[in-house]
Amino acid sequence: MAAKKTETESKKKTIKHAPGADLESRLADLGQDVWHTIEGGDSPLIEIPVRGLSNVSWDKKTNTLKLGEKLLKRNFLNTAHSRKFMQTMLVAAYCYKHLLKPNLHGSQRDLYYALKRTLANSDENTFDDQRESDPCIVDLEVTLETLRERLHVSAAPKGRVVGPATIEDRGDTIRWDKMGSGGWAIPSNVEDIRFKDVSADYLLAVEKDAAFERLNEDKFWEKQNCILLTAGGQFSRGARRIIQRISREHKLPVYVLTDADGYGWYIYSVIKFGSMALAHASTQIATPEAQFIGVTLTDVEKHGLQKYTIKAEAEDLKRTKEIMQYPWFQRAEWQKELKKALETQRKAEIEALSSKGLQYITKTYLPQKIADKDFLP
Amino acid sequence: MAAKKTETESKKKTIKHAPGADLESRLADLGQDVWHTIEGGDSPLIEIPVRGLSNVSWDKKTNTLKLGEKLLKRNFLNTAHSRKFMQTMLVAAYCYKHLLKPNLHGSQRDLYYALKRTLANSDENTFDDQRESDPCIVDLEVTLETLRERLHVSAAPKGRVVGPATIEDRGDTIRWDKMGSGGWAIPSNVEDIRFKDVSADYLLAVEKDAAFERLNEDKFWEKQNCILLTAGGQFSRGARRIIQRISREHKLPVYVLTDADGYGWYIYSVIKFGSMALAHASTQIATPEAQFIGVTLTDVEKHGLQKYTIKAEAEDLKRTKEIMQYPWFQRAEWQKELKKALETQRKAEIEALSSKGLQYITKTYLPQKIADKDFLP
Numbered sequence: 001m002a003a004k005k006t007e008t009e010s011k012k013k014t015i016k017h018a019p020g021a022d023l024e025s026r027l028a029d030l031g032q033d034v035w036h037t038i039e040g041g042d043s044p045l046i047e048i049p050v051r052g053l054s055n056v057s058w059d060k061k062t063n064t065l066k067l068g069e070k071l072l073k074r075n076f077l078n079t080a081h082s083r084k085f086m087q088t089m090l091v092a093a094y095c096y097k098h099l100l101k102p103n104l105h106g107s108q109r110d111l112y113y114a115l116k117r118t119l120a121n122s123d124e125n126t127f128d129d130q131r132e133s134d135p136c137i138v139d140l141e142v143t144l145e146t147l148r149e150r151l152h153v154s155a156a157p158k159g160r161v162v163g164p165a166t167i168e169d170r171g172d173t174i175r176w177d178k179m180g181s182g183g184w185a186i187p188s189n190v191e192d193i194r195f196k197d198v199s200a201d202y203l204l205a206v207e208k209d210a211a212f213e214r215l216n217e218d219k220f221w222e223k224q225n226c227i228l229l230t231a232g233g234q235f236s237r238g239a240r241r242i243i244q245r246i247s248r249e250h251k252l253p254v255y256v257l258t259d260a261d262g263y264g265w266y267i268y269s270v271i272k273f274g275s276m277a278l279a280h281a282s283t284q285i286a287t288p289e290a291q292f293i294g295v296t297l298t299d300v301e302k303h304g305l306q307k308y309t310i311k312a313e314a315e316d317l318k319r320t321k322e323i324m325q326y327p328w329f330q331r332a333e334w335q336k337e338l339k340k341a342l343e344t345q346r347k348a349e350i351e352a353l354s355s356k357g358l359q360y361i362t363k364t365y366l367p368q369k370i371a372d373k374d375f376l377p
Numbered sequence: 378m379a380a381k382k383t384e385t386e387s388k389k390k391t392i393k394h395a396p397g398a399d400l401e402s403r404l405a406d407l408g409q410d411v412w413h414t415i416e417g418g419d420s421p422l423i424e425i426p427v428r429g430l431s432n433v434s435w436d437k438k439t440n441t442l443k444l445g446e447k448l449l450k451r452n453f454l455n456t457a458h459s460r461k462f463m464q465t466m467l468v469a470a471y472c473y474k475h476l477l478k479p480n481l482h483g484s485q486r487d488l489y490y491a492l493k494r495t496l497a498n499s500d501e502n503t504f505d506d507q508r509e510s511d512p513c514i515v516d517l518e519v520t521l522e523t524l525r526e527r528l529h530v531s532a533a534p535k536g537r538v539v540g541p542a543t544i545e546d547r548g549d550t551i552r553w554d555k556m557g558s559g560g561w562a563i564p565s566n567v568e569d570i571r572f573k574d575v576s577a578d579y580l581l582a583v584e585k586d587a588a589f590e591r592l593n594e595d596k597f598w599e600k601q602n603c604i605l606l607t608a609g610g611q612f613s614r615g616a617r618r619i620i621q622r623i624s625r626e627h628k629l630p631v632y633v634l635t636d637a638d639g640y641g642w643y644i645y646s647v648i649k650f651g652s653m654a655l656a657h658a659s660t661q662i663a664t665p666e667a668q669f670i671g672v673t674l675t676d677v678e679k680h681g682l683q684k685y686t687i688k689a690e691a692e693d694l695k696r697t698k699e700i701m702q703y704p705w706f707q708r709a710e711w712q713k714e715l716k717k718a719l720e721t722q723r724k725a726e727i728e729a730l731s732s733k734g735l736q737y738i739t740k741t742y743l744p745q746k747i748a749d750k751d752f753l754p
Contacts, residue, residue, distance in 0.1 A: 098735065105594055107587035110731040113685055156609070157537075157586050160562035169557025180546025180570065183562040185537035188590060193557065209534050210484035213565060217482055232533070308490055354487040358475065 023151065026144050027096040034076075034089065043077030046088060049142045049280060056279040058327045063288035065274040065328070067142070084136075090115050090126055091136040099152035105189060107154050108134050142280040147191070149237070154188035158236035161186055162216055163227035165246075166197040176227065181216065186231075190242045198250045203227040204293070204366075205235070205243055207258040207267055211350045211361065218362040224370070227252070235271055237278075237285060243271060244287045255293040255375065257366075260300065261312070261347035262319030265338075268292050273328045291375035293366070297340040300348050303365065308352035312345045331377045400528065403521050404473040411453075411466065420454030423465060426519045426657060433656040435704045440665035442651040442705070444519070461513075467492050467503055468513040476529035482566060484531050485511050519657040524568070526614070531565035535613035538563060539593055540604035542623075543574040553604065558593065563608075567619045575627045580604040581670070581743075582612070582620055584635040584644055588727045588738065595739040601747070604629070612648055614655075614662060620648060621664045632670040632752065634743075637677065638689075638724035639696030642715075645669050650705045668752035670743070674717040677725050680742065685729035689722045708754045 034044040049055070050070040059066040076085045094115055099106060106114070112130040119126065127133045141148045148155070160183030165176045167184075173196065176184055204226050206212050212230035215221065221228040227246065231239040247254050256271055258264030269275075272290040274282030300309060312320070323329055324338045341347065353361045369375070411421040426432070427447040436443040453462045471492055476483060483491070489507040496503065504510050518525045526532070537560030542553045544561075550573065553561055581603050583589050589607035592598065598605040604623065608616040624631050633648055635641030646652075649667040651659030677686060689697070700706055701715045718724065730738045746752070 104735050105590065106731065106735050107590075107728070109587060109726070109728045110591070110735060113726075113728045113731040114735065116685065116732065118684075154587070154590060157559075157590065158609075160534075167557070169559065172555040172557040174555065174557055174559075178549040178551065179561070180544070180549040180551055181564040181566065182534075182546065182551075183564075184556070185560040185562040187558040187560075188586070189558065209565070210486060210531070213482065213484075213531060213534065214487070232535075307495075308493065349486070349490075351484070351486045351490050354483065354490040355493065358481050358483050358487060358491065 023144065023146055024096065024100050026146075027092055027100070030092055030144075031089075031096070043075055044085070045076070046074045046085065046143065047071045048074060048088075048139045051138065051142060051277075051280065053276065056276050058273070062283065063273065063328070064282035064286045065276060065279040066282055067280045087127060087132060088136045088139055091133060092140055095140065095151045095153065103152075105152045105154050107156075107188075108137055111137070111153060145280075147237075147241070147281055147284050149189040149191050149241070152189075155237040157186060157188040157238055159186040159229065159231035159239035160184065160212065161227060161229040161242070163203075163221040163229075164199045164225055165195065165227055167193050168196050169193040177222070181213075183212075183216070186229075186236070186238050186242060188236070188238050190238050190245065193242075195246070195249060198227075198246065198252070199225070200227045200250075200252060201225045202253040202255060202370075203229060203243060203246050205239075205254060205256045205271060205290075206230045206350070207256075207264055208232065208350055211257065214358065215362055215366075218359055220362045220366070224367070234267055240271055240285045240287070243290070244285060247287045247289055254287050254290040255370070256290055257293050257295070257350065259347065259349045260295045260297050260341070261349075262316055262323060264295075265323055266319075269323070269326070269328070291377065293369050293375055295348055295350055295352070296337055296376065297344065297346070297348065298337070299365070299369075300346075300352070303353070303356065305348060305352045305355065306346075308355045309344075309346040309348045312341065312347050316347055317342060317345065333376050337376060400521065400523055401473065401477050403523075404469055404477070407469055407521075408466075408473070420452055421462070422453070423451045423462065423520065424448045425451060425465075425516045428515065428519060428654075428657065430653065433653050435650070439660065440650065440705070441659035441663045442653060442656040443659055444657045464504060464509060465513045465516055468510060469517055472517065472528045472530065480529075482529045482531050484533075484565075485514055488514070488530060522657075524614075524618070524658055524661050526566040526568050526618070529566075532614045534563060534565040534615055536563040536606065536608035536616035537561065537589065538604060538606040538619070540580075540598040540606075541576045541602055542572065542604055544570050545573050546570040554599070558590075560589075560593070563606075563613070563615050563619060565613070565615050567615050567622065570619075572622070572626060575604075575623065575629070576602070577604045577627075577629060578602045579630040579632060579747075580606060580620060580623050582616075582631060582633045582648060582667075583607045583727070584633075584641055585609065585727055588634065591735065592739055592743075595736055597739050597743070601744070611644055617648055617662045617664070620667070621662060624664045624666055631664050631667040632747070633667055634670050634672070634727065636724065636726045637672045637674050637718070638726075639693055639700060641672075642700055643696075646700070646703070646705070668754065670746050670752055672725055672727055672729070673714055673753065674721065674723070674725065675714070676742070676746075677723075677729070680730070680733065682725060682729045682732065683723075685732045686721075686723035686725045689718065689724050693724055694719060694722065710753050714753060 037044040049067050050072050055068040055070045074085050075081045112133040116127050137148050137153050162179050162183045163176050167174050209232040246252050256268045258267050274286035320341045353365050414421040426444050427449050432445040432447045451462050452458045489510040493504045514530050539556050539560045540553050544551050586609040623629050633645045635644050651663035697718045730742050
């Protein structure tokens with residue numbers, strides 16, 4: 001989202017909290033600052049990093065998307081800012097008082113309903129719509145350099161995981177290798193889970209539920225000693241955060257398996273480099289060490305799957321061209337893959353491998369790719 | 378889907394397998410019948426119950442939707458049927474030989490890719506598109522009076538569950554009360570799980586992930602001794618089947634919690650009465666004993682949540698009027714609720730309860746409703 005023109009942009013970072021301080025203190029500081037400014041007779045002000053394309057870039061060093069230095073100032077006594085200022089303060093106070101203090105978690109929608117009311121002696125509502133409260137949560141997330149999960153505001157949970165690992169969570173010891181045909185359902189917030197024992201050799205993140213179930217039925221994770229995870233489509237924040245934690249805390253290689261199409265490549269891009277919308281959170285949610293295991297269009301040729309590919313539509317080709325331009329997709333291996341997609345005008349699904357037999361993916365395709373270290377960067 | 382005009386409808390049921398026979402034998406019988414007919418010099422024929430509105434009705438006795446007696450005949454030597462006949466046979470053979478015999482499970486898409494090929498000496502593909510193979514799976518499901526899960530063709534898995542129950546699945550013993558902040562991820566196929574110990578007093582199925590996480594964080598299921606389940610939106614086949622199994626095998630009351638709107642009522646309708654598209658499977662997937670716990674528009678008034686309701690749009694009102702007409706929604710309590718929706722032109726979300734405090738749902742709203750047995754039928 002581009003910064004509203006009514007809010008002044010600046011480049012000087014003046015966030016006052018110590019980045020190491022705990023979140024409760026930082027929220028308290030935010031409130032104290034505003035309070036002291038008012039007492040001093042001035043108009044209180046919050047400075048919020050600008051989100052949106054104009055302030056997002058790819059950081060070559062960390063190999064993730066990141067936010068730039070641009071700040072916007074939200075000034076209480078500027079009539080164009082007052083309402084948003086009030087809303088930001090309400091959200092901050094709620095996180096402090098009703099979520100962090102009592103150690104409860106809520107969704108963005110809970111927070112909207114909890115804060116919606118008509119201000120005394122007026123017709124003015126604190127919030128008319130959830131579209132007014134949601135951005136305040138992101139503003140706080142960015143300003144406090146944290147994840148909204150740490151502010152105890154949950155995103156929708158999605159995803160399941162199995163494999164040789166044991167975690168502790170809310171007093172329960174949970175073995176991911178004892179989940180039968182299901183899996184451990186990944187919650188929205190994985191900040192508080194503790195990895196007790198991770199004996200896996202790598203983590204395999206798969207785009208599709210069906211591929212997850214195939215690999216789970218074949219006990220692929222047992223044979224290959226890996227953690228197997230899916231979010232069934234685009235990966236939720238919780239799933240991406242758990243991948244990052246496993247990568248960082250246990251130094252496990254991460255391989256991503258998706259369809260050979262724009263949607264699949266984008267899923268990979270988001271897991272590895274972060275997303276534009278969450279560029280401020282990349283350091284906490286992206287896994288730059290992730291590698292792409294497939295399916296690639298080279299695999300399609302190698303395994304004779306040409307007849308099982310699908311015609312790329314105009315929309316697919318457009319998407320492919322866009323991805324080709326991303327600065328973080330400039331590696332020769334990716335350019336070759338994307339060029340092949342444009343030249344052949346074909347895309348391929350993971351399930352194309354089923355034309356060789358249901359267990360081809362488990363017994364041949366993946367073990368070969370892993371043995372050959374045949375990954376895209 | 379309405380039956381194609383090219384396929385003849387009949388009312389005489391001539392399915393030859395014994396309904397009690399196991400599925401492998403019934404598939405084998407289907408093949409044998411076709412084979413014997415060909416050997417006898419006749420054109421082979423399969424009779425498939427007609428799906429679609431014209432053959433769906435509400436069965437007052439079982440209180441579920443069911444398919445009528447209409448059959449369509451698919452005749453190999455009728456040129457308008459041959460292609461579909463061939464496709465149905467391919468799918469049946471695949472289920473028999475590649476899924477049931479080796480005890481493997483696949484998705485509809487796996488099956489499509491596995492069966493797609495060009496017929497020898499022709500330009501004819503077995504299937505041009507997955508839209509050709511998917512209906513064959515349903516045709517078989519209906520004809521064999523089974524669930525496609527028992528043919529080992531999986532639907533997309535969705536949903537999570539926690540609570541005082543222990544299951545056995547693929548050799549693992551899984552305690553649903555030891556899942557931390559996550560849950561047990563419900564697989565696509567729950568036919569083979571075995572309930573080892575179910576000490577819960579009832580099952581609460583909630584529409585929304587956020588409500589599930591709130592109730593899970595508050596250990597509602599421990600305090601109330603219940604199983605807590607969500608599918609995050611419309612309930613998957615696996616989630617509906619597991620609810621039915623718990624209701625039938627353990628005689629647990631089932632309560633459904635959704636938003637007070639057309640989408641929520643429809644979720645309840647599908648869990649309880651079955652759906653039109655799966656009317657043939659109601660006896661195996663619907664839970665006619667389920668009751669609606671809320672949120673109702675009467676609750677909204679009782680708990681003073683009027684300010685937290687949302688204006689119903691034209692689409693909502695249309696949906697409400699449709700549901701009012703359903704023969705299975707004619708109970709006075711429902712007519713009163715739906716009338717209130719039309720009169721007030723408002724709808725309400727579960728999260729409206731958060732305006733009374735995050736834990737209001739856990740500590741006040743639900744315990745009260747359950748103590749008062751305040752349900753809609």
